[in-house]
Amino acid sequence: MVKISSWELQISGLEKGAGVYEIIVTNDSGGETMERFKLDVYVQNQAARLPVNGSLGQSVYLTPENPHGSKIEEVFWKRSSPRLRIARYMKGDVEYFGAEDYRKRIKLHPGNFSLQISDLQRADTGDYETVVTGNSEVEVTERFKLDVYEPVTGTKISYQIMENCNITLSCSVNTGDNTSFSWWRGQEALRNDSIHHLSENGQELQLHFTAQIECNVYKCETRNPVSEDTAHIKLSHVCNGNKPAEPSCGFPYTVKIISSVIILTILLSIIVIVHVISKR
Incomplete structure (x- = not known):
């Protein structure tokens, strides 16, 4: 379809190829002015966004596929949101764009045309795209969605x-x-049951005991897309009735009683010996 409006020519349904267009403008006095335009149409691959996760303060690599093998004429990296030019490779030379502090954190690697972003900041979260042009003048576009997370520490x-x-x-x-x-008891992943009840977000675990049981080691596992961490606790008190009972792990209660009897026997023996000596 061709449409002319306000001296503009609109061409829809473009197909691959090239051509030369001319416009001739005739004024009231019969004079003519002519302009020529060369139109090149390339095939462009609209790829889906590839998800990439980065860790705050660390580095990340956005690596495109190379559909042209080693026959690359130009590679152009930019941000889709916000709109920003980042870097361009052309005939062996690499050029960087943007503010100086930003240029210091990015590097385009000519070997595989990946974009390295160092010292990741939250503001680096966003959509990126690269346009790779081969010697056949065919453009291939790849898109990346970068999310930057703060690592989990101190669980x-x-x-x-x-x-x-x-x-x-x-x-x-x-x-x-x-x-x-997520919560674990030994190697067992915990779910809601008669003893365990997890809060909606899993951050709290409520234990309900109806009798004295053996002490167990419970583990909390924390994670996000870039890291994970764990913490352990060994229950030293369990419930007997409505009061915390003696711990059933560590020193057995019977051992404590035997130890007390032995100590008491020794003290009585010392008292008897002192009494006998004093009578002499």
Whole structure:
């Protein structure tokens, strides 16, 4: 379809190829003015966005596929949102764009045409695209979606002994965003059951004991797309009725009684010996 409006020529349904167009403008006095335009039409591959996760303060590589093998004429990197030119490779030379502090953090590697972004910042989150042009003048576009996360650190578990045989374990982290929580008892991943109840976000685990049980090691596992961390706690109090009972792990209670009897026997023996000596 060809449409002329306000001296503009609109061509829809473009097909691959090239051509020369002319426009001739005739004024009131009969004079003519002519201009020529060369139109080149290339095939462009609209690829889906590839997800890439980066860690705050670290480096990330955005690596395109190379449909032309080693026959690359030009590689152009830019951001889609916000719109920003980043770097260009052309005939062996690399050129960088943007502010100086930004240029110091980026590097285009001519070997595989990947874009390296160092010292990642939250502002680096966004959509990126690269346009690769081969010697056949065919353009291939690839898109990347970069998300930058703060790593998870400092996972710890706190506990609170409640009434009615309830113990609540709470898991927290010092740093980390988009963090998920999961709980383990030994090698067993915990789900809601008669003893365990997880909060909606998994950050808290409530334990309900109806009788004294063996002490167990509980583990909280925290993770996000770029990191993971764990913390452990060994229960030293379990519930017997409504009061914390003697721990069933560590020193057995019977051993403590035997130790007390031995100590008491030794003290009585010393008293008897001192009494006998004093009578002499």
